[in-house]
Amino acid sequence: MIKQREFRTLLFLILLFVVVGFINTDYVSLQNIDKSLKSSLVYIVLAIGMTFVLLTGNLDISIGGTLGLSAAVCGTILRDGGTIFLAVFTAILIGACIGLINGFGVVKLKISSFIMTLAMLSITRVVQVIYTDGKWVENIPANIKELSTIDIFGMNLFSLIVIVGVLIVQVYLSKSSKGRYFTAIGDNADGAISLGIPVKRYSTYSFVISGICASIAGLIFVSQIGFVSSNAGTGIELTVIAACVLGGVSLMGGIGTVIGAALGAVILTSINSALVFMKVPAFWNDTISGSLLIIIVVIDSLLAFRANRKAKKVRLNARVLQKEA
Amino acid sequence: MLTKIPRWNLALFLIIIAEIIVFGMMNPRFWNITILLNSFNDFIAVAIIGFFVTLVVITGGIDISGVSIIGLTSVVTGLLSQVVGLNIWVSIICAILIGGLCGLFNGVLIAYGRVQAMVITLGGMLLYSGIAIVLVGVSGVSTYEGISGFSESFSKIANGEVMGIPSAVIFFFSMFFIAYILLHRTRYGRYIYLTGINQNTAEYSGIDTKKIITSTYVLSGLSAGIAGVVLTSYLGSARSDYGAEYLMPILTVVVLGGTLITGGKGGVVGTALASIILGFLQIGLQMAGVSTQYIGLATGVLLIVSVAFLGINPDFRLNVKRIITPKQNIGG
Numbered sequence: 298m299i300k301q302r303e304f305r306t307l308l309f310l311i312l313l314f315v316v317v318g319f320i321n322t323d324y325v326s327l328q329n330i331d332k333s334l335k336s337s338l339v340y341i342v343l344a345i346g347m348t349f350v351l352l353t354g355n356l357d358i359s360i361g362g363t364l365g366l367s368a369a370v371c372g373t374i375l376r377d378g379g380t381i382f383l384a385v386f387t388a389i390l391i392g393a394c395i396g397l398i399n400g401f402g403v404v405k406l407k408i409s410s411f412i413m414t415l416a417m418l419s420i421t422r423v424v425q426v427i428y429t430d431g432k433w434v435e436n437i438p439a440n441i442k443e444l445s446t447i448d449i450f451g452m453n454l455f456s457l458i459v460i461v462g463v464l465i466v467q468v469y470l471s472k473s474s475k476g477r478y479f480t481a482i483g484d485n486a487d488g489a490i491s492l493g494i495p496v497k498r499y500s501t502y503s504f505v506i507s508g509i510c511a512s513i514a515g516l517i518f519v520s521q522i523g524f525v526s527s528n529a530g531t532g533i534e535l536t537v538i539a540a541c542v543l544g545g546v547s548l549m550g551g552i553g554t555v556i557g558a559a560l561g562a563v564i565l566t567s568i569n570s571a572l573v574f575m576k577v578p579a580f581w582n583d584t585i586s587g588s589l590l591i592i593i594v595v596i597d598s599l600l601a602f603r604a605n606r607k608a609k610k611v612r613l614n615a616r617v618l619q620k621e622a
Numbered sequence: 623m624l625t626k627i628p629r630w631n632l633a634l635f636l637i638i639i640a641e642i643i644v645f646g647m648m649n650p651r652f653w654n655i656t657i658l659l660n661s662f663n664d665f666i667a668v669a670i671i672g673f674f675v676t677l678v679v680i681t682g683g684i685d686i687s688g689v690s691i692i693g694l695t696s697v698v699t700g701l702l703s704q705v706v707g708l709n710i711w712v713s714i715i716c717a718i719l720i721g722g723l724c725g726l727f728n729g730v731l732i733a734y735g736r737v738q739a740m741v742i743t744l745g746g747m748l749l750y751s752g753i754a755i756v757l758v759g760v761s762g763v764s765t766y767e768g769i770s771g772f773s774e775s776f777s778k779i780a781n782g783e784v785m786g787i788p789s790a791v792i793f794f795f796s797m798f799f800i801a802y803i804l805l806h807r808t809r810y811g812r813y814i815y816l817t818g819i820n821q822n823t824a825e826y827s828g829i830d831t832k833k834i835i836t837s838t839y840v841l842s843g844l845s846a847g848i849a850g851v852v853l854t855s856y857l858g859s860a861r862s863d864y865g866a867e868y869l870m871p872i873l874t875v876v877v878l879g880g881t882l883i884t885g886g887k888g889g890v891v892g893t894a895l896a897s898i899i900l901g902f903l904q905i906g907l908q909m910a911g912v913s914t915q916y917i918g919l920a921t922g923v924l925l926i927v928s929v930a931f932l933g934i935n936p937d938f939r940l941n942v943k944r945i946i947t948p949k950q951n952i953g954g
Contacts (some may be wrong), residue, residue, distance in 0.1 A: 406930040410885040411740070412873065413929070419870055419922035426915045514939035535744055548738050580759035583752030591731065598737045
């Protein structure tokens with residue numbers, strides 16, 4: 298159990314809460330845990346989509362732009378009296394379109410996913426500015442904002458939906474044969490082709506899923522914040538990648554779980570609130586998240602390297618013993 | 623015989639000529655040589671970092687932390703000279719060395735810790751900009767105004783001229799020259815290429831690839847430090863958020879310059895030409911009255927198109943070649 302990466306991530310999260318709880322007991326209250334979860338919802342949804350892309354061995358930097366654009370469009374629709382159904386439909390359409398373009402560029406034109414989605418990020422940002430004329434989308438009806446405060450069994454409705462969503466996606470990715478295609482592609486693309494897995498199609502799917510997740514995160518963003526500024530979601534993509542890496546998703550592809558990525562997202566947002574509870578000035582945030590990311594990644598890489606070498610030695614010994622026998 | 627890379631450089635050069643002609647027709651002021659030379663100031667930081675990130679990318683890595691090293695060196699220069707009271711030149715050297723130290727930190731973790739370059743420099747990007755913000759916060763200087771009040775001689779670094787040539791142009795060509803010599807005229811440069819083509823083979827043939835990789839990150843950090851000092855001198859105040867929007871342009875000039883993102887192929891000549899293209903594109907669009915928000919769209923499309931063109935499937939190229947070449951070559 299301890300060898301599983303997600304478990305280590307969870308331990309780290311618990312440790313964080315315990316340590317900060319010693320300094321300020323208010324931090325471990327149920328209320329605050331609920332609040333931490335609520336504020337990390339956007340990151341969790343983004344991390345779900347990002348995990349699909351990372352599993353296939355690609356990278357999606359454009360999610361911040363997709364989030365901003367769909368939040369702006371949906372915000373405008375809701376402001377002008379459109380129904381929630383229409384807003385959700387539009388968000389999914391926008392996300393799927395952007396994901397499809399990303400997928401086309403990466404799979405067909407063979408552009409490195411990092412470059413393709415980075416360019417997509419700047420394009421979506423410009424489209425957002427043109428669409429909103431550089432203004433903020435405000436005056437969104439209050440009933441949209443109330444949606445994010447509904448409680449069921451003492452839990453926030455959105456939190457509940459997202460948690461169930463993470464579990465369903467996890468089961469899909471690890472148990473269903475189609476879901477395991479994503480991991481197989483990232484682990485060994487040539488091998489996946491030989492097995493008859495439609496590699497190109499599933500790589501494109503991963504970008505589409507990531508785009509749709511980013512758009513849904515945009516909807517959650519609108520309902521939680523209540524307005525869309527012209528720089529909504531700036532820099533969020535780096536935080537999400539960091540969250541996935543913290544949760545044990547490999548950037549090389551083929552390794553990682555959605556649960557781990559979601560835990561990573563909770564950790565990153567909890568660190569920020571922990572700093573508030575420990576009365577550390579806000580300008581320390583970036584330094585601490587940056588150094589934590591580096592420390593965790595380096596330790597993990599060293600552990601993996603050592604485990605690999607040990608496994609090699611064991612294999613070699615086994616072979617030598619066989620020969621002697 | 624023309625090899626592939628020079629042909630790409632030729633295409634880039636033709637694009638620059640086309641830009642000068644087209645933008646000049648839109649606004650004749652673009653043909654004014656002084657304005658063109660002064661426009662170097664707007665992209666000098668991107669170009670300086672781009673030259674050395676090219677070296678990093680050729681080894682097969684990537685360095686995105688340069689954008690925060692700019693802010694860090696800017697703040698360190700300001701703090702050491704204005705708050706601590708050190709001599710301005712000493713503080714500049716200290717600041718650039720700190721940039722190199724950041725690069726060393728990246729490089730050691732990537733080469734010896736065997737962590738992916740993308741993650742480490744991502745963490746570094748957060749860390750270095752965080753340190754810059756902390757330094758500003760601890761010293762009690764206002765974040766929005768920055769540290770100003772530099773001496774006349776300091777602002778001469780970027781705003782001065784030598785024999786009528788703006789110093790930004792001189793910086794551009796001297797940094798280009800250093801990168802060119804290092805990459806294309808020394809044994810060290812050949813080792814960089816070999817490492818990028820196949821690290822294992824390079825290792826077996828007796829090259830200390832870890833040292834080579836680390837050194838490229840140090841160079842990239844040092845160049846980001848120099849860019850930070852130049853930018854501080856040009857804008858007259860030290861702030862932690864300088865360079866924050868340069869990530870996209872830096873990668874664009876490297877990739878548009880013909881350097882393969884997977885490593886092993888490319889050169890600084892392309893990077894130099896690409897940064898001129900990008901700089902002229904921005905200033906030309908501004909002069910033609912295009913609002914600044916559309917320029918991001920132009921650079922984004924440029925990035926996708928250039929990489930798509932460079933990276934098009936070899937099968938596709940082969941097919942095109944087969945259609946174009948006469949029939950007797952096939953199956954002969």
